[in-house]
Structures are given as C-alpha cells and as structure tokens.
Amino acid sequence: MNNYKISEMISEEKVEARIKEIAEQINQDFAGESVTLVCILKGSIFFTTELAKYIKVPVVIDFMQCSSYGADTKSSGIVKLAKDLDEPIMGKHVILIEDIIDSGRTLSHLVKLLSQRDPASLTLCTLLDKPSRRVVEVDVKYTGFEIPDEFVVGYGLDYAQKMRNLPYIGVVEFENS
Numbered sequence: 001m002n003n004y005k006i007s008e009m010i011s012e013e014k015v016e017a018r019i020k021e022i023a024e025q026i027n028q029d030f031a032g033e034s035v036t037l038v039c040i041l042k043g044s045i046f047f048t049t050e051l052a053k054y055i056k057v058p059v060v061i062d063f064m065q066c067s068s069y070g071a072d073t074k075s076s077g078i079v080k081l082a083k084d085l086d087e088p089i090m091g092k093h094v095i096l097i098e099d100i101i102d103s104g105r106t107l108s109h110l111v112k113l114l115s116q117r118d119p120a121s122l123t124l125c126t127l128l129d130k131p132s133r134r135v136v137e138v139d140v141k142y143t144g145f146e147i148p149d150e151f152v153v154g155y156g157l158d159y160a161q162k163m164r165n166l167p168y169i170g171v172v173e174f175e176n177s
C-alpha cells in the first residue's frame with residue numbers, strides 16, 4: 001500500500017443533515033406505503049442505518065453484497081454477487097441504497113437483476129455520486145452529494161477494507177514513494 005493521508009471533504013454534520021433531508025423526501029414520496037431498503041454491503045451500512053432512523057413509513061431492511069473492486073481503487077468492471085437478498089421483493093417498493101456511484105456498473109447490474117423479480121417499484125438512492133466517472137447510465141432518484149473524481153473513504157466507504165468507520169467523508173491523497 002502506498003503512503004497516503006486523509007483530508008476531510010464532507011463533515012459528519014453535513015452528511016447527517018443531508019441524510020435527514022433524503023429521509024424526509026422518502027417519507028413524502030412513499031406516504032401511505034411501506035418500503036424495503038436494500039443495503040448494498042458493505043459500503044452502504046452506515047448510510048442505510050442512518051437513513052432508516054428517520055424514515056416514518058414502515059421499513060424492512062434487507063442486504064445484498066456484490067463487488068466490482070479488488071483491493072484497488074479502480075473498478076475491474078466485473079460485478080460478482082456474493083450475497084443475495086433473504087426475502088422476495090415481488091410487489092414491494094424497493095429502495096436500493098448505494099454508498100457511491102462511480103462507473104455505474106454495479107447499480108446497473110443490480111437494477112437488471114432486481115427488476116426481474118417484479119417489485120412494485122425500484123428506486124435508486126446513493127450517498128455519493130461521481131458523475132464525471134460514469135460509463136453506464138443509471139437513473140438515480142436520491143443523491144446525497146455529487147463529488148469530483150477523487151477517491152474517498154469514511155461513512156462506510158473503504159480503502160482496502162479500512163477506514164469505513166471514519167464518521168466523515170475524507171479524500172485519500174496518495175503520496176508516490
């Protein structure tokens with residue numbers, strides 16, 4: 001691993017305030033319904049739990065895991081499904097929760113997979129988006145923050161499985177040694 005340092009990009013306060021706004025939007029959009037939050041492991045765990053705390057309509061939380069990255073910071077383009085949902089989603093209002101959208105390959109793959117299961121609706125929600133990196137178009141309804149093309153960690157996001165527990169979003173600056 002190269003040497004690196006972390007600088008704060010989005011504070012814990014800003015992240016959490018924005019998550020509350022998204023929850024409020026979901027409360028309005030799904031008033032009178034119930035929702036299934038699909039947390040994409042592992043990166044979305046912090047976002048999903050924080051968001052779920054402020055959703056007022058009935059919530060079910062389920063998990064799936066896929067990976068398009070090894071220990072590298074660039075996408076391999078290969079999406080593997082490591083863990084599927086526990087429950088069927090047929091007839092459910094599903095909100096797919098991602099930590100960050102980069103190329104769009106992961107979400108586009110999951111959308112194809114989950115739409116085949118006939119949910120009542122399938123809505124995409126991401127904490128972070130790097131629009132300049134998009135390779136595959138995805139239709140995202142709820143976005144926390146659009147960020148420039150920098151490698152970020154914290155609030156669930158990792159660098160080689162580390163730093164997910166930082167309470168803020170930080171930029172990793174790699175120092176060539």
Ligand code: IMP
Pocket residue numbers: 043068069075098099100101102103104105106107150151152153157158159
């Ligand atoms: P995509 O399939 O290229 O859109 O990649 C999305 C996945 O790549 C996310 O779920 C993250 O796991 C990972 N990823 C993309 N950018 C970053 C980053 O800046 N920091 C940490 N993980 C990232």
Ligand code: MG
Pocket residue numbers: 041042043044099
């Ligand atoms: Mg991820």
